[in-house]
Amino acid sequence: MPTDLNREYYTQRASMALIITEGTQPSADGQGYLLTPGIYTADHIDGWHAVTDAVHAAGGRIVVQLMHTGRIAHSDNTPHHRQPVAPSAVRPTGLMFTATGPQEMPTPRALETGEIAGVVDEFRHAAASAIAAGFDGVELHGANGYLIHQFLSGNANQRTDGYGGTIANRIRFAVEVATAVAGEIGADRTGLRLSPANPYNDITENDTHDLYPALINALTPLNLAYLHLIHAGDEELLRRLRAGWPTALLLNRAGQPLDRFPAPSGVDRRRTPQAGVILTAHLVRLK
Template identity: 65%
Template sequence: MTSSSLWQPFKLGRVELPHRLALAPMTRNRADADGTPGELAAQYYGQRASLGLLITEGTQPSADGQGYFNTPGIYTPEHVEGWRPVADAVHAGGGSLFIQLMHVGRISHPDNTPHGRLPVAPSAINADQEMFTPTGPQQTPVPRELTTAEVQAVIAEFRHAAASAISAGADGVEIHGANGYLLHQFLSPNANHRTDAYGGSVERRSRFVIELAQAVAEEIGADRVGIRLSPAFPLGGIDEGDTESVRAQYRHLVGELAPLQLAYLHLHHVGDDELLRSLRDVWPTALLVLRYGRTREQIADEIEAGLADIAPLGRFALANPDIVHRLRTGADLNEVDPETLYGGAAAGYTDYPTLARTQI
């Protein structure tokens, strides 16, 4: 049995949540080749609807935003139609669906995109990462630097994607500003060497993220928008400098985002508790905190410490469709099959057993 603090209801933006757990966004690489969610996606998310708040896998707002093959999009009519059964399945199970909007920037390869173009980024600096492509592992190429006008075009793509998500029946969107992808690249001094209004100082490096969040909030309503950040997380070749540099960057950014009154801030927390506390103090709405490596006994730690409102679950939820029931009752948990995390069909996706199935 986990802490009673997890089982308190919570209002997040426009949605009422039955407890303090959520589904963290996890890439599963099972969309159709054109980016339409695969036929099993509705079953996968519907199985986990008891989590209340379900944040989807990263979903590209444009062809340029795609980094990995078989990831979903939300920018064509076909994508919208593909997401509708997913939203319906989640709602039928009593959950709320937020589609994560993820533009990968330089973390891509032309072979993984529908148009075969070079990746785009704040600056023409190679992430120097190995990408899995249809023909095997390949190195990321040097990306093409976005022009100032193109930066505004990317913001317009996010606007369109957010509107498309709502049209598909989603309750909101999460802007992915973390984990080494495009927004994080703009924030990081080692990935952003721009000399225009979107590079240089902390304030200028933050500008793209702030303008994008403003635009999405204007498009669909701030109470339908969350944003994910990962201070000091070195994924995708990101290096944000020393501790004080990271604190300066994110205190400024979160301070500028706070007046927008977004539905939530989702932090991928890697250990700077002083920064976490300072961001908690200035953020006016819900705070989600994800920390890798938590045991089931530690899931509620940030909530009980007053540092978070909601605890997103990743692999626990991936391997246990009925994770809420298992945590409530203290039941054993299924283990993740690492061989089926990315790509494939039902195996390791929709076939993890529930307690009800194992007891038949």
Template identity: 65%
Template structure:
């Protein structure tokens, strides 16, 4: 059985959540070729609505923001219409929907984007990674450095995407500032070599993320906005420096973001428990924490330790649309099929079995 703390109700922003679980954002590559989420996407999220807070996969705010093949967008009328079906299905099944806004930055390839242009980044530094495309894995090209004017345009794209999410019926958005993508690239000294006000020191490297959050909060209300961070996460070729450098960066960033009174801070935690506790202490609203390799008996550990309010589920929820019911009952969990994570179609997406009533 799972800890009693998981089943306590919680108020997050404008939402009254029935428990302390949520769906973590996970890329699944099932959007239509124009980035519109179709009926299968609505079915997938609707199946998992008992998790309460549904945070979607990374969703690009613009053509430049797309990194992977088959990821959804939220910046055209077609995208809005597709996401409206998702929101309606989630709501009809008792859940709430936050759309994650993700600009991939340099983690992209021209073959995966609508305009087939060079990726953009804080600096023209190659991540030395491969990207999967329709023709197989290809080396990621060196990105183009964004001008200051283009940075302002990108912030406006986040603002427009947030407004589009609300127009689609979503309850809010999560800004993706983690896992090696554009906001994280600005934070990382080895990806951001800028000499202007967006690079060079902790305050300047934080500026882009703060301005994105300010714009989105102004557009739709701070209590409908969360942000995801992953201090020291070495994805996408990033290296944020030694422990002290990382702590200085995130103490400043989170301190500034805390002033905005966003609905939540979502930490993808990779091991610095002292930093996690200090961020928790600095944050005035809800904190979500997700960790790699957490077993079902550890789901509530961060809540019980006072480090988190909500525990988002990834792999467990992916393979078990009724994971809430299974955890409540102490029932066995389906095993994840890694071969079907990104292949498209219903297999490994909407066809995982649910418990059969006794």
């Protein structure tokens, strides 16, 4: 549950104009890390309302990032201690920190085809809960190796049903989640985060130039509020995605040297402590 410390932390940052929260699970199955917050119970709504009220009072805006970790999880970190769920029963490499120390991440349970609609509904319910908690919108976390990204990938998704194999099948879960959330709270309150070719959390993608334009094309009719893109340097793909995306693009050139890119007008890197923030998370309009 969010606490007074969460409220203080986010209120201190309200002057940044738009805050995207920490990853927040849409369900008990969506929790993978120790002590991360949720947004699916009445107590979660009450706890987050104290945060959003304080941020708004300080002049800021705040959206919650809905993050279902999928296979990047350990049962010791969840309220029910069940086996993690994922597109396929493929164990990720690496360790997960728990209350008793680092542990190997377990092999997840593959979601049955009939269960997937229920997971989509968990995102929808969490989005409705977020609006009830006073958030200005939600960001769907489809990046960094978590559940939506796992469905997109070639190694974490080894399904043979309508959610695996072809690109059209692998993007299906992401499109269904975005459609459900936008239908519940409005497309103008729904953003999406993606990270093409990001290997974080043991993800392998070998078809990004086909997969991500197909995903963008499928999402275009929804007219979502924004796309938050973690960009790893593939400028050709970036331009294709910018050309195909109909609304705002938040470009995050995470980990790349600032001197590769021109400073915004009026910003002196030598005198502006927050230049890194300004340069690595900005709206872009590429020709």
